Amino acid sequence: MKAVTLGPEGTYSHRAAGAIADEVEFRESVTGIVAAVADGAAPRGVLPVENSIEGSVTESLDALTEYEVAVVRELVTPIRHALLAQGSDFDTVASHSQALAQCRAFLDVEYPDVALEAVASTAQGVERAREDPTIAAIAHPDTAGDDLSVLAEGIQDQASNATRFVAIAPRAERSEAGGKTSLVVYPNDDYPGLLLDLLEPFADRGINLTRAESRPSGERLGDYVFHIDVAAGLYEERTQEAVEAIEAIAEEGWVCRLGSYDTEHVVA
Numbered sequence: 001m002k003a004v005t006l007g008p009e010g011t012y013s014h015r016a017a018g019a020i021a022d023e024v025e026f027r028e029s030v031t032g033i034v035a036a037v038a039d040g041a042a043p044r045g046v047l048p049v050e051n052s053i054e055g056s057v058t059e060s061l062d063a064l065t066e067y068e069v070a071v072v073r074e075l076v077t078p079i080r081h082a083l084l085a086q087g088s089d090f091d092t093v094a095s096h097s098q099a100l101a102q103c104r105a106f107l108d109v110e111y112p113d114v115a116l117e118a119v120a121s122t123a124q125g126v127e128r129a130r131e132d133p134t135i136a137a138i139a140h141p142d143t144a145g146d147d148l149s150v151l152a153e154g155i156q157d158q159a160s161n162a163t164r165f166v167a168i169a170p171r172a173e174r175s176e177a178g179g180k181t182s183l184v185v186y187p188n189d190d191y192p193g194l195l196l197d198l199l200e201p202f203a204d205r206g207i208n209l210t211r212a213e214s215r216p217s218g219e220r221l222g223d224y225v226f227h228i229d230v231a232a233g234l235y236e237e238r239t240q241e242a243v244e245a246i247e248a249i250a251e252e253g254w255v256c257r258l259g260s261y262d263t264e265h266v267v268a
């Protein structure tokens with residue numbers, strides 16, 4: 001099956017998508033990936049949502065709220081970054097903002113004087129380094145090709161660095177089967193204990209939260225959309241009861257079931 005993901009060729013997203021798709025097509029942003037699946041231009045999309053060092057890929061969370069899609073798989077993959085350049089004579093390091101942040105300590109210690117340039121993907125940073133000897137890139141070592149040297153490998157701040165990707169499908173393909181569920185909740189309300197009320201239905205039913213993240217709704221300051229992932233499937237009665245309880249609390253807003261899925265660990 002075809003999947004759209006973040007390009008150009010050689011991104012970590014491309015590698016993750018290759019684990020589940022036999023044909024991969026590229027978009028320049030994660031919003032573009034989600035829009036392509038919502039519009040029916042592609043049956044699947046693969047996008048990064050969270051990294052073990054740097055946390056949320058906020059553009060992905062916002063796009064999952066904005067467009068009608070379902071989360072159908074979760075792929076967790078180790079991320080090992082390399083520093084690539086034509087030679088040692090560079091004054092700028094270009095990469096995706098997530099990759100730059102994941103290598104912050106390495107850059108501070110080894111290259112305290114270089115400028116950092118955030119680009120749309122790690123592979124785009126590699127393209128910049130290929131064109132310009134004053135630019136180095138942070139990316140997967142396999143993207144070096146013949147033109148670039150691998151100056152350092154394993155430069156991420158933690159050896160255990162890992163990124164969680166999701167595979168998305170049109171909303172009609174949402175599944176209730178799986179050991180995990182992703183929900184987005186917009187209470188459109190504000191009172192002491194609101195967040196406690198939203199989380200209690202899970203605690204009361206012994207459902208473990210694997211993640212709770214707030215994103216600004218964009219409506220007004222202090223107004224939030226909550227991304228809640230739980231270790232239970234929508235097929236389970238306890239999950240359905242908890243979601244119904246949350247729907248009652250969020251009656252001024254909405255609750256979106258992105259879907260249930262299982263976690264797959266891939267070495268991409």
Ligand SMILES: O=C(O)C(=O)C[C@]1(C(=O)O)C=C[C@@H](O)C=C1
Nearest residue numbers: 011012013048096098121122163
């Ligand atoms: O730029 C890439 O290679 C991507 O696939 C994006 C991305 C991200 O957004 O987190 C994916 C995995 C790594 O954490 C670094 C960058």
